[in-house]
Amino acid sequence: MAERRQPLISGNWKMHHDHFEALRTVQKLSYNLADHDYAKVAVSVHPPFTDLRTVQTAMESDRMKFALGAQHCHWEEKGAFTGEVSPVFLAKLNLAYVICGHSERRELFGETDDDVNRKVKAILKHGMTPIMCCGETDAEREAGEAQSKVEGQIRAGLAGITAEQAAGLVVAYEPIWAIGTGKTATPEDAQEMCAVVRRVVAEVHGADAAAGVRVQYGGSVKPGNAADLMSQADIDGALVGGASLDADDFAQIVVASV
Ligand code: 13P
Numbered sequence: 645m646a647e648r649r650q651p652l653i654s655g656n657w658k659m660h661h662d663h664f665e666a667l668r669t670v671q672k673l674s675y676n677l678a679d680h681d682y683a684k685v686a687v688s689v690h691p692p693f694t695d696l697r698t699v700q701t702a703m704e705s706d707r708m709k710f711a712l713g714a715q716h717c718h719w720e721e722k723g724a725f726t727g728e729v730s731p732v733f734l735a736k737l738n739l740a741y742v743i744c745g746h747s748e749r750r751e752l753f754g755e756t757d758d759d760v761n762r763k764v765k766a767i768l769k770h771g772m773t774p775i776m777c778c779g780e781t782d783a784e785r786e787a788g789e790a791q792s793k794v795e796g797q798i799r800a801g802l803a804g805i806t807a808e809q810a811a812g813l814v815v816a817y818e819p820i821w822a823i824g825t826g827k828t829a830t831p832e833d834a835q836e837m838c839a840v841v842r843r844v845v846a847e848v849h850g851a852d853a854a855a856g857v858r859v860q861y862g863g864s865v866k867p868g869n870a871a872d873l874m875s876q877a878d879i880d881g882a883l884v885g886g887a888s889l890d891a892d893d894f895a896q897i898v899v900a901s902v
Pocket residue numbers: 656746818822823824825826862863864865883884885886887
């Protein structure tokens with residue numbers, strides 16, 4: 645049997661925690677996690693842009709072992725794009741991961757599959773790992789379109805990258821109806837959809853890419869449901885929103901995922 649992919653538990657703070665709150669949260673998280681936790685699970689935190697430098701400085705000086713990531717970036721390196729952040733700036737902060745194509749960016753800010761694909765390529769070009777999100781709405785699930793929606797997002801988002809790049813990617817399957825609602829996909833449903841993600845990666849980029857890509861589940865992951873979700877064969881971690889704001893809850897999710 646292939647060696648298990650190391651799970652990645654990521655905390656997406658969305659538009660929560662100013663830089664003072666961010667500092668307190670990562671200090672507490674670092675205190676809550678022990679070296680042996682990191683041996684089996686990779687952990688990343690994704691604060692708002694204004695917190696990144698503060699958190700990065702604290703992580704370096706206190707040798708915190710989780711990785712730092714962003715929630716979003718532009719695909720261009722520089723230019724007249726008021727309010728946007730360049731992947732070059734994020735790479736300078738030694739960020740490991742950048743989330744792209746989150747459903748909130750797609751639904752609220754009009755990001756298209758093509759935009760997401762440009763971001764995936766830009767993030768890879770600058771030596772960081774994309775966490776590319778996909779997922780269906782409630783109406784799409786009811787209409788039996790969940791798999792085709794996710795399949796289309798994966799094919800478009802991962803177009804034009806190499807098989808080797810695809811093998812190193814993280815894809816987060818986040819059903820929109822489960823985000824921030826307290827409703828979680830059952831472990832079986834989450835597994836089924838994460839297997840769809842892996843199948844599509846295999847079809848586009850081959851078996852090695854499919855074996856390497858890490859597929860996270862996201863949508864109301866909590867300390868109480870993390871272990872069941874993480875025990876599924878095709879679920880390699882979690883993208884956690886609300887529960888990642890609290891360092892105790894987030895640490896419990898990490899420990900439950902080991
Ligand atoms: P919740 O964990 O708050 O449902 O958020 C999930 C999410 O969108 C993480 O990116």
